Amino acid sequence: MAELTERQQTILLLITRDYIDTAQPVGSKRLAEHYRLDLSSATIRNEMAALTEMGYLRQPHTSAGRVPTEEGYRFFVGQMVQQAELPEAIQHTISHQFYQARADVDQWMTLAASILAHQSQGVSVVTAPHAETVRFKHVELISTQGRQVLMVMVLAGGEVSQQILTLAEPVSQERLSQTTARLNGLLAGLALDAIAALPARSDALDQDILTLIVADIRRIGESTSGQIYTDGQTNLLAEPEFSESDGARRALRLFEERSTLKDLLARTSANSNVGGLQVLIGSEGGWEELRQCSMVLARYGVPGLATGTLGVLGPMRMSYARTIPTVRYVADLLSDMVNDTIGGND
């Protein structure tokens, strides 16, 4: 693609910004009048024709103004992704909210999702921290009814899993506690492979629990992410480009199907590092349903120990200037919190 002159860049950026604000195709006259360009509409028209030729702009129809193409948005985002900073006042508000939620791990994610959705006016998605290689930390067995036992297992990344085990015969809480103590000693810090390689236990109860633990760790290890939290789905419905067609419904449907969503996040965040930011515009992500949408994604957490993904889905016309710094800031904040609690000396 050919070089853009300084003036062409200015015009492209202005058109994109104006369109993001108004959702209306922007014409040469409007541009000449509203912004201090010191150019006539005719000149602007010429430049617009050039930008259209180069694939940065398009016309919905012959007698309409111009609208950015995916390529146009990409240029726009490229210009802003380095510089954009969140206003300090907002930073403070957000970090204060997280400070108040610091004690409750579940609340981290719901809060992050809520903040992202509100700030960006889009649909937010946040996955709980998840370890690439799951390691055992602690197990607890709690007798409930006769043969039913509630197993609560904590993994090294802080993930907690509850499972219900039905035993062949009733077992006292006392015996459960002994089993718990034995297994905690035996398994502390081990990964799945090491646990699976352990010799069979002589005690039948021990063996039953051990089998369940292995199955459970395997299940968690195989999933590509922690639990998914989202918020702001109705924001997408308020966007004018989605009010008529069912584009919003199809996009939200994709988001509702958790397995698809995990797939999407896993695929797109595979090649992105903690601290990095990824902006997927339109068809870039490869999902047909999201052709009219964009996503701003980031990874957070402690690499190697526990990481998660978070981001925002919005119309391609979303306010990147607002969304990008917010996603970055929240990701950094969550990384800090993960690091403080489960990072460090393991």
Place this chain on the structure above:
Amino acid sequence: MAELTERQQTILLLITRDYIDTAQPVGSKRLAEHYRLDLSSATIRNEMAALTEMGYLRQPHTSAGRVPTEEGYRFFVGQMVQQAELPEAIQHTISHQFYQARADVDQWMTLAASILAHQSQGVSVVTAPHAETVRFKHVELISTQGRQVLMVMVLAGGEVSQQILTLAEPVSQERLSQTTARLNGLLAGLALDAIAALPARSDALDQDILTLIVADIRRIGESTSGQIYTDGQTNLLAEPEFSESDGARRALRLFEERSTLKDLLARTSANSNVGGLQVLIGSEGGWEELRQCSMVLARYGVPGLATGTLGVLGPMRMSYARTIPTVRYVADLLSDMVNDTIGGND
């Protein structure tokens, strides 16, 4: 409201059923032709006029067919609520799915939400089981980083809470384990009041943890329900009556705001017992945003120990014949599961 003759009932029921199927106002001619009524359209017109007069039907405009009013739907539901049964094949499918998910408590709710949404083509909502009076069952302290401790507490109803505690100084896992053992012995089976009335502990660490436990139990006890799961939000967007206006957006917005949703569920389910079923039609629930919607709600669980709410939100025109028995069946199934695992001998 005056009595309805046999024939008027039949006509009202047919109109309602037809409208639920087609989403089109139904006229006298259509009714006479499609159903074996052995009546002319003129006679039907007279009856329809009477039903309109009595408030069971209304006309969107002068030259349109009739549509049920809220009162009309209420009569329709009243006729069907006792008899409706879920086909055996579907019962088997559902109970099989629950059987496969029996070990994973989280999955109970997601599965229930998924099944309800699919079967009813509406928006489902399921709350996790929650005890009216929260009782302590078990606590576990896990050291993570120096001064950070992850506390996992299990309550009598099976609820699990994770909290992070920042200590004044680092404490060894060994000492944490001793504290855990002491507190578990001390608090077993106690409710909030009893715990709060306990004398202060001499050991500073014990006291810190105890304070946190009290605060956490109070927080959980004050909330009116367990965690909320929902599914099928996009189903509402597919309904023809919502495709244009933003009625769906406003209804979903209410559903997205978790605190409002809890409020709604708490208020409406307060006067309904486990096993009972509640159908709220249109403005009946008192929520302006749900004026065009209906809800089918049920409570499940073990009264006095742990109960939850589950239900479906749909357009007023929803398929009650399908939704009502599904909600009832899933509620019964969940009640059984709760009873099996945490019910009985406490």
Place this chain on the structure above:
DNA sequence: ATTAGCACTCCTTGAAAGAGAGTGCTAAGA
């Protein structure tokens, strides 16, 4: 290189007309 002018295209809006659906009413029939 820039700009004023102008013809052209295409969308949008509003009015008018016709078609269609359904009703209420009246009068005749069982």
Place this chain on the structure above:
DNA sequence: TCTTAGCACTCTCTTTCAAGGAGTGCTAAT
């Protein structure tokens, strides 16, 4: 007394047409 055929009436929905407007691309002049 209940039912039914017939009919005029009302209202919506769709189509058509014309006018208005916005924005463009091109050309010629600066």
